[in-house]
Amino acid sequence: MTDNTDKLVIGGREFNSRLMVGTGKYASFEQTARALEVSGAEIITVAVRRVNLDRSKESLLDFIDPKKYMLLPNTAGCYTAEDAIRTCRLAREAGMSDFVKLEVLGDEKTLFPDNEELLKAAKVLVAEGFTVLPYCSDDVILCKKLEDIGCAAVMPLGAPIGSGLGIRNPYNIRIILENVKVPVIVDAGVGSASDAAIAMELGCAGVLMNTAIAGAQDPIAMAEAMKLAVIAGRLSFKAGRIPRKLYANASSPLDGMFL
Amino acid sequence: MQIILNGEKTEQQEGLSIAGLLAQLNIGLERVAVEANMEIVPKAKYEIHLLSDGDKIEIVHFVGGG
Numbered sequence: 479m480t481d482n483t484d485k486l487v488i489g490g491r492e493f494n495s496r497l498m499v500g501t502g503k504y505a506s507f508e509q510t511a512r513a514l515e516v517s518g519a520e521i522i523t524v525a526v527r528r529v530n531l532d533r534s535k536e537s538l539l540d541f542i543d544p545k546k547y548m549l550l551p552n553t554a555g556c557y558t559a560e561d562a563i564r565t566c567r568l569a570r571e572a573g574m575s576d577f578v579k580l581e582v583l584g585d586e587k588t589l590f591p592d593n594e595e596l597l598k599a600a601k602v603l604v605a606e607g608f609t610v611l612p613y614c615s616d617d618v619i620l621c622k623k624l625e626d627i628g629c630a631a632v633m634p635l636g637a638p639i640g641s642g643l644g645i646r647n648p649y650n651i652r653i654i655l656e657n658v659k660v661p662v663i664v665d666a667g668v669g670s671a672s673d674a675a676i677a678m679e680l681g682c683a684g685v686l687m688n689t690a691i692a693g694a695q696d697p698i699a700m701a702e703a704m705k706l707a708v709i710a711g712r713l714s715f716k717a718g719r720i721p722r723k724l725y726a727n728a729s730s731p732l733d734g735m736f737l
Numbered sequence: 738m739q740i741i742l743n744g745e746k747t748e749q750q751e752g753l754s755i756a757g758l759l760a761q762l763n764i765g766l767e768r769v770a771v772e773a774n775m776e777i778v779p780k781a782k783y784e785i786h787l788l789s790d791g792d793k794i795e796i797v798h799f800v801g802g803g
Contacts, residue, residue: 500803510801525802526770528743528795533763538801544768554802564775568797571770571777639803688803 484712486683488661489577489609489630491548495520496678497708498550498663500688504697507541513691514542517701522547523579523686525554526569544574550611552579557592559599566603578603579633579665579686581613589639589666593620597627604628613665616650618657625658632658633665633686636677640689642669645676655681671700671707678711679719738790749788756783758794769798 486493499519504510514522524538551569556562559582566578582599584592591614603610609630614620616634624632634654637643644667645651655662661683668674668687677685685708694700740749742758749758755771755778771778772795778786788794 501801502803523803524799526797527800529764529798531762539768552802567777568770572768572798
């Protein structure tokens with residue numbers, strides 16, 4: 479049962495799917511297109527790179543209908559605010575919206591965000607009218623700063639990009655959820671469907687992932703698993719789970735026992 | 738004249754516009770962005786923006802990414 483009134487709203491736009499999917503690392507463009515379709519994602523991330531001057535080679539957008547998805551350009555590979563801002567400006571010129579996934583990396587080994595540069599870039603981009611979705615650390619103080627600047631969402635990492643370690647600090651995510659009003663989307667770290675469900679059960683507005691699907695042995699099957707996990711996690715969150723208790727609580731009545 | 742196109746030195750005719758360059762490269766105008774010497778060239782100016790010797794041109798588009 480999917481609740482059609484439970485929309486995700488980011489930057490004034492409504493989405494039915496709370497799963498956002500990256501388009502990198504697939505075995506082929508056909509596989510990318512199929513995985514995206516099966517995932518039900520409406521927002522898909524893309525990178526901004528030089529056009530291949532050899533026009534005989536195919537490109538991603540030959541396989542994906544940009545009318546079907548909202549392309550969310552990222553600033554992957556940017557290590558300074560300046561480079562990230564430049565990339566966003568190019569993305570807006572090439573694309574169809576003001577939405578950007580802003581990431582400013584601090585280090586190649588961890589791919590953790592450089593939060594100082596991130597804040598700098600976010601300020602400039604918000605002032606230029608971009609709808610900024612920042613990939614950031616799972617730190618509530620930082621997330622509040624990003625919200626105050628005017629970011630349309632915050633996207634704390636669950637674990638390092640591509641690590642598949644899952645939501646390493648669910649308590650940090652909970653604290654962020656309790657203290658910011660913009661949508662909180664877990665970006666990075668998800669490895670399996672249960673990780674995605676955990677993020678949603680915490681109350682996150684959505685989950686963004688790439689490697690967990692693209693790197694699975696069967697990416698198409700994993701795309702479906704992730705779709706269902708995000709729906710299940712959201713329903714579970716909204717249904718309200720039982721409190722955790724140390725001791726048992728019988729499900730069958732004691733009244734009417736005949737022994 | 739010499740143009741640095743996506744990081745590579747290329748020889749181009751004098752008086753070539755951005756629109757002319759894209760046509761020559763068989764690149765459609767949709768979903769690409771062009772920078773000339775680090776400044777974005779708006780699509781409306783592709784016809785009138787003429788290239789000069791030594792220009793650094795970047796033509797970018799969207800590729801798979803996370």
